[in-house]
Structure formats: C-alpha cells, structure tokens
Amino acid sequence: MNSELTYIPIENYITYAGETVNVDLSYQLFGPKLGTAPIVLVTHALTGNSQVSGARGWWNSLVGAEKVVDTNKYTVVAFNIPGNGYDGKPENLYDNYKIFTAKDIARLFSLALEELNITRLFANVGGSLGGGIAWELSVLKPNLAKNLVVVATDWKATDWVIANTKIQDAILLNSCNPLQDARMHAMLMYRTPESFTMKFNRTKNESLGMFNIESWLQYHGKKLEERFQLSAYKQLNYILSTIDVSSGYNNFKEAVYAITADIHVVTVDSDALFTLKEDKVTVSQLREIRQRTGQKVTHQVIRSIHGHDAFLIEYDQLDGFLEPIFK
Structure with a gap:
C-alpha cells in the first residue's frame, strides 16, 4: 500500500527559540497498515520528501516490495520536514526560514508519532540531513527504536x-x-x-x-x-547547519548515552560533506560507551569516487550493509 499525503495538525508548537507556530505536518505510509507490522521511520535529505518508495520514490532502490526495507514486511512512515513545500500549499511555507532547527524537526516528528500511537520503531533511518534528524530524534526519544541507521551524515554540523x-x-x-x-x-x-x-x-x-x-x-x-x-x-x-545532538549536554557521549538502539553508521569514504574521519571518531566514542551498556555499534564504509551522493548511487553496497539488519 502506498498512501496519499496525510496531515497531522500540531497547534501552538513552541520552538526551541521560543516562537509559537501551528504546523500541518504531512506524511505518507508504505506497506501494511499501522499496527499490523514492524515500523520503519525514514527521514528525507535536503531536497527530498516523503515519497521514499514507489515509481517516483527517491529511495526506491532501498525501500519497497522485496527490497531491503521490504514493504511486504514493514510499515514505512515518512514525514515531510515542515516547509519543504512538497504538498504544494503556499500556506505551509514559512517566511521566517530560520524558525526551525534540527531539534525542532525531531520534536515535531516525535509529537506526530505520538498522534499516530507509534511507541516503538523497528528502525529509525535517515540519510544526509535526514540522518542528522534521526540522530536528534534518538537523543530526544532514546527508547523509541530498536535500530538507528544513519547514512552519509553526522550527529553535528561541522565547521x-x-x-x-x-x-x-x-x-x-x-x-x-x-x-x-x-x-x-x-x-x-x-x-x-x-x-x-x-x-x-x-x-x-x-x-x-x-x-x-x-x-x-x-x-x-x-x-x-x-x-x-x-x-x-x-x-x-x-536546518542542516543546526544539527548538534550535544546541544544541551556537556558532550556527545552524554547526549547519546541513554540510547538503547543498536546503532549502525554508514559512511561514504569520499564524502567531503560528512567525512569518514569524523564518523570514525563518532564510532570510537560510541564503542567506548557501549562496552559498558552492551548495545551493538556497526560501521560500514561505502567505497566510491562519487562523494556524498554515493548513498544515492552505490545501492549494491548499501543494500549489502543494511540487509543483515532488515532481513
């Protein structure tokens, strides 16, 4: 099942900057109806949208019937980042383009999940900007997901x-x-x-x-x-420039310590935006924490000359890395 765009109204949302705004948060569902299968949340990149699967799906090599994230087996939820314009409604755009941070988007997604009565995810998945938001959501709701899967991204916006x-x-x-x-x-x-x-x-x-x-x-x-x-x-x-899960904490380790999900980091070796060097430091810190807590940390590297966009190009490698999680 590929659903049409559906809305969740979130009224009087107070941003981290203290502004009050009404949000019509749109989303799509793919696969079995909610409540009948494990749930995978997929968050889109900067110019992406909720259409993650189907004929026009931007990640349809990964998400769909008999794909790695199999919509015969999983219900896939995909929200639109508010203001991305995918619904074509001018009233859902924002004159103040700095109204939301990545933390705000994670909190809005959390509120929407509550409205949908979703208390547990099999996986919280994001690529690029979507991966940064997935990190933020995991810190906000550390017991939400069984797996955190972050691809070509980072928990922070570097210099x-x-x-x-x-x-x-x-x-x-x-x-x-x-x-x-x-x-x-x-x-x-x-x-x-x-x-x-x-x-x-x-x-x-x-x-x-x-x-x-x-x-x-x-x-x-x-x-x-x-x-x-x-x-x-x-x-x-x-929003991309605001990713920082350590904001409000003393450091990254403190921010992520409570996350109970197994964490799966996928990096592109030639990515100049979210670099392999930064992800190696992140994975090392995660493994230090999890020697005490016991949850899994995996790190896979896509080998490619294509840079950041390799996460949308090198599907055979990405499928191979993610298949053990979802199969």
Missing part, C-alpha cells in the same frame, strides 16, 4: 558543513537565479573531482558551446527550480 551552508545561504539571498546557482554550487559539495573526471573527462557539448560539466550543472540547477521552492531551500539549508 565545514556550516561554512558550506553559509555560502548556500548567501547565494539564495543574493543571486539573480538563486535556486539554480545554489544547486550548482551544492553539486560540488555532493560529488568529487574524481567523479567529475570519470563522468566528463573535459568533453564538450559543441552545440551548446560549453563543457559537458557546465551543461550538467545547469541542468541540475534548472531541474531543482522546476520542483523546489526558494523558501524551502533556504529553510532546509538552515
């Missing part, structure tokens, strides 16, 4: 991530073609020089009078402009 989101913000605020230009810049964060060389190797499109890398960047900029809105990009870019 490098904050710097890149700052440049993205400047482009979005000042460019004459903000969505196109910001997307072209973002593609450099998501890929690597080696990936571009393999794909293009300095070839030219003679009919356009430009290098193929240039026309490819323009194509991606225009495609995003066709399906995404400026306010949504500004807002989700800001």
Whole structure:
C-alpha cells in the first residue's frame, strides 16, 4: 500500500527559540497498515520528501516490495520536514526560514508519532540531513527504536558543513537565479573531482558551446527550480547547519548515552560533506560507551569516487550493509 499525503495538525508548537507556530505536518505510509507490522521511520535529505518508495520514490532502490526495507514486511512512515513545500500549499511555507532547527524537526516528528500511537520503531533511518534528524530524534526519544541507521551524515554540523551552508545561504539571498546557482554550487559539495573526471573527462557539448560539466550543472540547477521552492531551500539549508545532538549536554557521549538502539553508521569514504574521519571518531566514542551498556555499534564504509551522493548511487553496497539488519 502506498498512501496519499496525510496531515497531522500540531497547534501552538513552541520552538526551541521560543516562537509559537501551528504546523500541518504531512506524511505518507508504505506497506501494511499501522499496527499490523514492524515500523520503519525514514527521514528525507535536503531536497527530498516523503515519497521514499514507489515509481517516483527517491529511495526506491532501498525501500519497497522485496527490497531491503521490504514493504511486504514493514510499515514505512515518512514525514515531510515542515516547509519543504512538497504538498504544494503556499500556506505551509514559512517566511521566517530560520524558525526551525534540527531539534525542532525531531520534536515535531516525535509529537506526530505520538498522534499516530507509534511507541516503538523497528528502525529509525535517515540519510544526509535526514540522518542528522534521526540522530536528534534518538537523543530526544532514546527508547523509541530498536535500530538507528544513519547514512552519509553526522550527529553535528561541522565547521565545514556550516561554512558550506553559509555560502548556500548567501547565494539564495543574493543571486539573480538563486535556486539554480545554489544547486550548482551544492553539486560540488555532493560529488568529487574524481567523479567529475570519470563522468566528463573535459568533453564538450559543441552545440551548446560549453563543457559537458557546465551543461550538467545547469541542468541540475534548472531541474531543482522546476520542483523546489526558494523558501524551502533556504529553510532546509538552515536546518542542516543546526544539527548538534550535544546541544544541551556537556558532550556527545552524554547526549547519546541513554540510547538503547543498536546503532549502525554508514559512511561514504569520499564524502567531503560528512567525512569518514569524523564518523570514525563518532564510532570510537560510541564503542567506548557501549562496552559498558552492551548495545551493538556497526560501521560500514561505502567505497566510491562519487562523494556524498554515493548513498544515492552505490545501492549494491548499501543494500549489502543494511540487509543483515532488515532481513
């Protein structure tokens, strides 16, 4: 079963910054109806949405009938990050694009799960920005999930991530073609020089009078402009910069100590946005904690020249890493 977009109204939500706002939180369900199967929560990346499965599903190589996250076996819940514009309703966009942090999104998802009477997840899964929110939700609700699966992400926005989101913000605020230009810049964060060389190797499109890398960047900029809105990009870019589960705690170890889930970290070795070096430190700290508590920590590495976007490209590797969890 692939559901239509459904809404959960959350009234008088008070953000961590102290603002009060009404939120129409939208979501989709895939697989058996709620209450009849184990539940997997999947949270989308910056330009993603709740359509994680099906013909237009952005993660349909992973989520679907007889896929690793098998919708014959699991009920998959996917929320839209408020303000992402997926429902096409202008009233659900936000003029103040800094209204929510990653912690706010995790808390809104927690409230929505309560409304759906979901008290236990088989897995809390997220990639990229969605993985940061999955981390935040696990700290907020440490007993919620049996498994935390975080892919191409981190529990914090590093200085490098904050710097890149700052440049993205400047482009979005000042460019004459903000969505196109910001997307072209973002593609450099998501890929690597080696990936571009393999794909293009300095070839030219003679009919356009430009290098193929240039026309490819323009194509991606225009495609995003066709399906995404400026306010949504500004807002989700800001949320990316706010990921930090240690906020409100003395350090990362203290923040995650109470999490009872088995934690599965998947890193892309060539990811320049969420780096392997940072994830190695995270996994080392988790294993120090769990020598005392006993829960599992796994760390798998996707080998790829494609950088951050490899989590959307190298499906055979990702499937192989996640299959033992879900099968």
